Amino acid sequence: MKKLRFGILGCGGMARHHAIKINENPDAELVAVCDVNEQITGAFSDFVVGKQFPMPAAYADAATMYREAGLDAVAIVTPHTLHFQHAVQALEAGCHVMMEKPMVTASADAYQLAEKVRESGRILVVGFITSFTPVFQYLRDSIRAGTFGKLQMVNGYLSQGWLKGTVGLWRQNPKLSGGGQAYDSGAHILNSMMWSVESPVAEVFALIDHCAAPVDINSVISVRFQNNVMASICISGDCPSAGSHMVFIFDGGRVEIDGWGGAWIKPFKDGKEFEPQLPADMDGPVNNLVDSILGRAEPATIPLNGILHSELMDAIYESAKTGLPVSPKAQAAGAAR
Numbered sequence: 001m002k003k004l005r006f007g008i009l010g011c012g013g014m015a016r017h018h019a020i021k022i023n024e025n026p027d028a029e030l031v032a033v034c035d036v037n038e039q040i041t042g043a044f045s046d047f048v049v050g051k052q053f054p055m056p057a058a059y060a061d062a063a064t065m066y067r068e069a070g071l072d073a074v075a076i077v078t079p080h081t082l083h084f085q086h087a088v089q090a091l092e093a094g095c096h097v098m099m100e101k102p103m104v105t106a107s108a109d110a111y112q113l114a115e116k117v118r119e120s121g122r123i124l125v126v127g128f129i130t131s132f133t134p135v136f137q138y139l140r141d142s143i144r145a146g147t148f149g150k151l152q153m154v155n156g157y158l159s160q161g162w163l164k165g166t167v168g169l170w171r172q173n174p175k176l177s178g179g180g181q182a183y184d185s186g187a188h189i190l191n192s193m194m195w196s197v198e199s200p201v202a203e204v205f206a207l208i209d210h211c212a213a214p215v216d217i218n219s220v221i222s223v224r225f226q227n228n229v230m231a232s233i234c235i236s237g238d239c240p241s242a243g244s245h246m247v248f249i250f251d252g253g254r255v256e257i258d259g260w261g262g263a264w265i266k267p268f269k270d271g272k273e274f275e276p277q278l279p280a281d282m283d284g285p286v287n288n289l290v291d292s293i294l295g296r297a298e299p300a301t302i303p304l305n306g307i308l309h310s311e312l313m314d315a316i317y318e319s320a321k322t323g324l325p326v327s328p329k330a331q332a333a334g335a336a337r
Helices: 013-024 038-050 062-069 080-092 107-120 134-145 186-197 284-293 303-322
Strands: 004-009 028-034 057-059 073-076 096-099 124-126 151-159 201-209 218-225 230-236 243-250 253-257 265-269
Touching: 004 013, 004 062, 004 284, 013 028, 013 038, 013 073, 013 284, 028 038, 028 062, 038 057, 057 062, 062 080, 073 080, 073 284, 080 096, 080 107, 096 284, 107 303, 124 284, 124 303, 134 186, 134 253, 134 265, 151 186, 186 218, 186 230, 186 243, 186 303, 201 303, 218 303
Parallel strands: 004 028, 004 073, 028 057, 073 096, 096 124, 151 230
Antiparallel strands: 151 243, 201 218, 218 230, 243 253, 253 265
C-alpha cells in the first residue's frame, strides 16, 4: 500500500516529536518540512540525520511546499495565532491536518475553520494530548455510560516553570501566542476538562496574574457548563515544580487522573479504588490521523473540540478583563462535526 505523504509546517521543538511519530508509522512518510527561519530548518535537518531518517525536502514557503511535495497530510506546528490561516491554506491544498493545540485563538475563527473542514471533506485533528490516551478515553466512555453516576464537579491544577522558560520566545508575544500559559500548556488541562464534560460553557469567572510578563502566567478559572457540571481549574506558570492533577467527582464515585499528559488514572467506586480496563492506546494525534484517513478509526478530536476550547478561552480573557462573570454566546451545541 502506498504510504501517506506527510509534511510539517513549523520546525520547532514539537515538530521533532511529530517527525518521529510519522517515520515510525508504517503507513506514513515525512517527505517535506517548511519554516520561514532557515536556521530552524537547518537544525531540524541535523536532527533528522541524527535519527537516521530519510531526509525530507525543505521549504521556506508553505505554498511552494503544497504545490511541489504532493502531500496527503500536514502537521501544523506554528505559533498559535497563525493556526487559522495555516489550516485554511492546508485544507485548500487538499491536505488532511494535524493541528497543534490550540486549534485557533478566537471562537469566530474556530467556527469558520469547522465550516472549511466540512467543505473540504478532509480530516482535522487537534493535538490535545490527553484526548488520545487510554485513560481519558476510559473516563469519557464512563461519563457517557454513567459508570460512576452523574458527573457533578471537576477540579484540577497544572504547574510549570513556564514564565522563566519562555522569556524571549514567541510564546510571550501576544501577537503570535494569543495569550500566555493558559493558552499554551494550560490548553492541555482545559481541554481535558472540555473534552470529557462534552458541554458548551454557560458561565465563566476568571482571575489572571501576568506576574509582570506581557501575557498571562497564573490563572484561576471557575466554570459552570450548560449541563450544570461545575469546575475549577488553577494554572500556574511560575512554579519550578511541574505537575498536574485532576479529579472528576460523580454522585456515585470519583476519578483522579493526570490532566496534563494522561499518564495515570485512579478510579473510585463504592468507596474503593479499582483497576480499570483501558482501551487500546491511540499513540497520539499523528497515528490517530493516519488511522482515520485510512478508515481504521474515528478522529479522537474534531473541530468541535476546538470550538468549545476557543469559546472557553474567549470567556476567560473577557472575564479577567472585566472582573465579571461571562456567559459565552455559544453555538457549539449545534455545530457540525
